[in-house]
Structures are given as C-alpha cells and as structure tokens.
Amino acid sequence: MTNPTAAMLVIGDEILSGRTRDANMHYLAGQLTQAGIDLTEVRVVSDDAPAIIAAIKALSAAYTHVFTSGGIGPTHDDITADCVAAAFDAPIDVRADAAALLQAHYDSKGQEFNTARQRMARIPDGATLIENPVSIAPGFRMHNVHVMAGVPSIFQAMTASVLPTLTGGAPLLSRTLQVLRGEGDIAGPLGEFAQQHPDLSVGSYPFQTNGAYGANLVVRGKDAALLDAAMIELAQIFA
C-alpha cells in the first residue's frame, strides 16, 4: 500500500529575497514523515496572485494534500485566502464564524476589530476553519488544501491541529550507517545493495570532518524487521 502524498506551498517575498530563512518546510517535512504522508514536492512563490493561484491548482490536482504557509495576516500583501478562493472558483468574504472568533478576541484585549483585522476573517465559502491557539486568526481547509500561517509558532500549532485529522500510511522509518570512507569508494557496492533492495530507499550523504571524508548511508522503509536485516547486511559490506 502506498502512502498518501503531499506538497507544500511557501508564499512570501521575504523568503525569495533572502531576508528570512524559511523554517516551516523542514518542520512540516519531519511531521509528515512521522505521520506516514510522503512530502513529494515543495514550491516557494512570491506574493503574486497569478503565481499563487497557478501553484495551488497544479499541486492540488497532483497530490493527496497541499499545505500552504504564509500570507494570511491583515496587511495588503496577505492574499493567500483570496488566491485559494480564486483557484477553486469559490466566493469569498468576511465569514461570520471567523469574524466571531476574532471579535471576541479583540474585545477581550480592548482592541478594535477594524477593517484590516476583518481581512483575517475572509474565508472562502465551503472551507473548514483550522484552529489557531496562538493568535486566534484561523487557517482553513478548502478541498485538499490546508491554508496555514507563516509565523513558525502558529504554523506549528496549526499543523498539530490538522495532522490528527488526516489518514496517514505507515510511517517511514530510517536507519543510518556512518562510513568513514569517501563516497567514491563506497558508491559501487552501495549501488548493488540498493538494487538488491527495491523496497527500501537508499541514500548517501557525504560529509567532510577534520580533513577526512565520510558518508551517512541512510536506508528508509516501512517494515522495521526488513530494515534491521538490511542494516546488518550493509554493515557487513562496509566492515
């Protein structure tokens, strides 16, 4: 049985200009691997409506799930919700359920629920809200697209709300063997090993430490017993 697949769409000029280093991709990748959902593609696009809409359409059609990060705040450059609505030809406006959450939140802080903040309650018709325990303004799920905030603490909280609702496959397990030889010395036997184990994914990640070459050989698979047996074999090859 193959696992469900996923793609991620990171939205934001600040990532592409080098101003901000994205943290959400690495976080989501680890969470999805544990949940048995295969993250297969990531795209990063700028705050540009046609680019966002095209990416949502392409990824939504190709994968079981899509997760977006960024562009759902109150400022003029936050256009993700409107782009998701456009991608699915859905009407969008300030929605009562999201507005009620935010109204109560700002009332409790004695702050005005002004026009800018009402922007965060723009949710496409037919979408389900995703809880935001950090700053209340919700994300949402529209068809197979999960729209989440770019601020890492909120992204992580929303991921925690969403993942238990999804059906995962078998988590991908991994084992690592560190070999203190250059990749060029091990590539031949490693390639044969990979060919003999078509059910496992075999990767080699070279490093250099104190002038010595080495590689982490990482074997991934869904069956722990099979994986353990393969690692014993691999250790014997490079003993």
Add this chain to the structure above:
Amino acid sequence: MTNPTAAMLVIGDEILSGRTRDANMHYLAGQLTQAGIDLTEVRVVSDDAPAIIAAIKALSAAYTHVFTSGGIGPTHDDITADCVAAAFDAPIDVRADAAALLQAHYDSKGQEFNTARQRMARIPDGATLIENPVSIAPGFRMHNVHVMAGVPSIFQAMTASVLPTLTGGAPLLSRTLQVLRGEGDIAGPLGEFAQQHPDLSVGSYPFQTNGAYGANLVVRGKDAALLDAAMIELAQIFA
C-alpha cells in the same frame, strides 16, 4: 528596466523527509538579490527522474536562469546530470575534460579513479563546466540551467564562480522600519502607503517579543533616493 529572473531547483529525498534542513536556498536568495537577479520561484523535488526532468523543463522555459542544487555525486541516487541531459535531449557520457580534472585529482591523492567516481565526469554534450575548488568534481551550465552540488560549501563556491558571469540588473535595496504595534493596527495606513508607491515593494513581517506585538515594515526598491524619501514618509505615518 526589469531585472533578469531566476528559479532554483533543490533535488533530494533528504530535504523532503526532514532529515536535512536545506541551506542553499537561503544562501542563493541573498546572493541573487545582491546581484540584481530576481529569484521568483523555488521547487524542491525528490531523487525521481521524471519529477526532476519535468521541473527542469518548466523552470528553464519560464525564467532567465535556473540553479539546481544536489544530486551530482558518485552514488546511485545522483541522477541530476542525466536528468538535465534528458530534459534537453542531449547525449551524455563521461566527458574527457571533466575526467581529466578528476583523474589528476585522484592521482595526486593516490586514490583510484574508479567507475563510481567516473560518474561525476558525466557531463551532457554542449555543457560548460563550473569550477569546484572544494572537491574538484565540476558542476556545469547547460543552456540557462546551472547545475551545482548540494553540499553547502561546494554550492557556495560554485555560486561564486557562476554569478560574475551573469548579467544582473539593479540590486534590490531594502530599508526596514520596526513598529511596536500589532499588524492589525498598522495594516490600514500601510496599505495606503503601498498603493501610493507602486514602484516600491512594501512588506510587513510580524513578530512577538516579551508579549508585545510588533512588525518589521520592509520597503524594497532599486532607487536609493526614492527609497530614502519613502522611509521618511513611513516613519512620519507611524510616529
């Protein structure tokens, strides 16, 4: 005059599984911004030939330059060079110029230039080599696609070799104003400011520190005088 555009393609299962956190995207983003080349899209795909070939074709057709990271080592999972050749229908084999570089390197170290290492000399016909001062095995440029290593130190050295050969536009300058108010309070006047300055890009990046909300307002443009005048105006709006 608009700047040349660029896309990046990061290749590697280890990024998508969450095992490794990519460092090259953030590095390249900063370098391209300084060089006046607009990084417009990034994609991350796994070590899967059809996915790599499709991404190279799409990005090469859409942008002035494409930079790839990863998959050019000696092991069985290093398939980038063959995928680039396939994307451009170019023949590929061990090429004499690349093989000579590597042969001399391994001779000097008393190591064998074996079949696995010869894999790193597979270069498509018509490609130009990119120098690798760290570990010799070269990258290459094929049409508008620059194929570089995934190991960050080598990726950075190759970027340094490539960027001076490209024609950039005006570097994108940025100025930041930090405002200690929530985004919801500033979004209205900030949106008006953005509308009044169509030549500038205006972004708002919220943060929370010691329980207080704030935002970095980042204004980007190519004309320093225009940018400075706009920042004085912005400071007055939020004084």
